[in-house]
Amino acid sequence: EDQVTQSPEALRLQEGESSSLNCSYTVSGLRGLFWYRQDPGKGPEFLFTLYSAGEEKEKERLKATLTKKESFLHITAPKPEDSATYLCAVQALGVEDSNSGYALNFGKGTSLLVTP
Amino acid sequence: EAGVAQSPRYKIIEKRQSVAFWCNPISGHATLYWYQQILGQGPKLLIQFQNNGVVDDSQLPKDRFSAERLKGVDSTLKIQPAKLEDSAVYLCASSLRWWDSRTSSGNTIYFGEGSWLTVV
Secondary structure, eight states: OOEEEEEOSEEEEETTOOEEEEEEEEOSSEEEEEEEEEOTTSOOEEEEEEOSTTOEEEETTEEEEEOSSEEEEEEOSOOGGGOEEEEEEEEEOOSTTOSSOOOOEEOOOEEEEEEO | OOOOEEEOSEEEEOTTOOEEEEEEOOTTOOEEEEEEEOTTSOOEEEEEEETTEEEEOTTSOTTTEEEEOGGGSOEEEEESSOOGGGOEEEEEEEESOSEETTTTEEOOOEEOOOEEEEEO
């Protein structure tokens, strides 16, 4: 059974203090790994999709990396506005060339608080 | 570009009552999803539509939950009768299609703001 584990559950950083969030996964075959940001009272907001080990993507202060077992979301010099819950999700390989999808399996998220 | 629209945003009902949530996906998106997110958890897929056909409802509690997507656009999720454990945020999401075999890439899934349900 596919599993996604995120750590830590909660993280408190000072503004400018860089850190990393971890997403460990087990899946029969990985189609894609997704990172989302969720603000209180809002729906998840898409950040990145990674498809193969070694792939990296960046957006402003965020950088996502992928290995065969885990993904990291690196936050460089965070600001208070980066405070949110960060969700990781995996999509498993399925029937080739099929438009029928396979569910995103989400982790519980990491709640990030960045203080001034 | 307008996002995924959901209503109502908030609903409080008593157990055993019924409730319905409505979703309008991004224009042109063929794939529509309903997710349930319980406080402190990640979203869990309830049902996925491709146009107006169901492609995955394996985690939908069919004795009390139902969903439809008539004409392949708007969708409604219904709960009847509601239980206390149904208190959650119901998220609707959409994507152009699920998978692009030409580029071997998935399409971005966009979420709505969610409908918050409290069952008392």
